[in-house]
Amino acid sequence: MHIDQFDYPLPEHLIAQEPCSERDLSRLLVVRRGTKTLAHHTFRDLPRLLRAGDLLVLNDTQVLPARLLGKREQTGGKWEGLFLNERSDGTWEMIGQTRGRLVAGDRIVVKGASTPLVLTLVARTSEGHWLVRPSPAGPAAELLTRYGQVPLPPYIRKGRAAEADRERYQTVYAQHAGAVAAPTAGLHFTPRVFEELRQHGIDRAFVTLHVGIGTFQPVKVTDVSQHHVQREWAELPAATAEAIRTCRVRGGRVVAVGTTSVRVLETVAATGPIQPWSGETDLTICPPFTFRVVDALVTNFHLPRSSLLLLVAAFTGLESMRQAYRVAVEQEYRFYSYGDAMLILP
Secondary structure, eight states, X not given: OBGGGGOOOOOGGGBOSSOOSSXXXXXXXXXXXXXXXXXXXXXGGHHHHSOTTOEEEEXXXXXXXXXXXXXXXXXXXXXXEEEEEEXXXXXXXXXXXXXXXXXXXXXXXXXXXXXXXXXXXXXXXXXXXXXXXXXXXXXXXXXXXXXXXXXXXXXXXXXXXXXXXXXXXSXXXXXXXXXXXXXXXXXGOOHHHHHHHHHTTOEEEEEEEOOOGGGGSBOOSSBGGGOOOOOEEEEEOHHHHHHHHHHHHTTOOEEEXXXXXXXHHXXXXXXXXXXXXXXXXXXXXXXXXXXXXXXXXXXXXOXXXXXXXXXXXXXXXXXXXXXHHHHHHHTTOOBSTTSOEEEEEO
């Protein structure tokens, strides 16, 4: 399939720059694949749109304050970087931008409340990223909490975060630090929604996928089957495997919250029966694709020509996806990370 089939016009004013006043007051477009119908709701309606016995599977990754602002020690020039991951030897993999050319041995100084964080450039990776050595040394999550900022996507205020984003660009159930972007479908959930889900007999379970920059990069090939998502670390714990088995026995549906949860579930399902698993996944889902475990999907509205949109089209069918996005634009739904949500049902 040609990538042009996954493009759509979007007025700039529909790209949400702020989160909804209350998480669960976001709008919710409900897509029913069987009848090819659409309906308009708010996210608080979710418990009444699912069935007793269904199981929500959510990604409990926690977004790191991975954006760092500093100056080049040698020239004083401004530098901006994004932490990607921590290597076993204590070095960090990062991308960064500054005027001029950086070379191994250069040092970046990031100011903090007390002592600065100094990043010494060690070497380039095969992807063109930098390996840097932080000083003082310490767990990346701790150092980033002290020196880092929320890594908002560039389409939200040009990536410039406010203090409120530390709380709003994070799910209320985030547990395991490691992502550089939020699993945005989960941003709509609140304790109130979870309590109503429980009262309606709808269970929840968790997977982890540490969202990386590759998830949001545009597809640059014309044939979408040739696109490959970068590897990301993920885990499906034993409790979630058991919850899925129990859900199947009682005749419930597995409802994935977000494309990242889909990728974890379908990565494991591709190997056989659902069982505990952890490792890296580069599963890229595009039409056509056979879903082995996911029955329904909660997701946000995604960037044109992105791997996330390919996954949604594979789940809904290309024409159903295109229809849903046309209606969402016409009805002025809010798009992308801080935008509204979609529920795709059988």
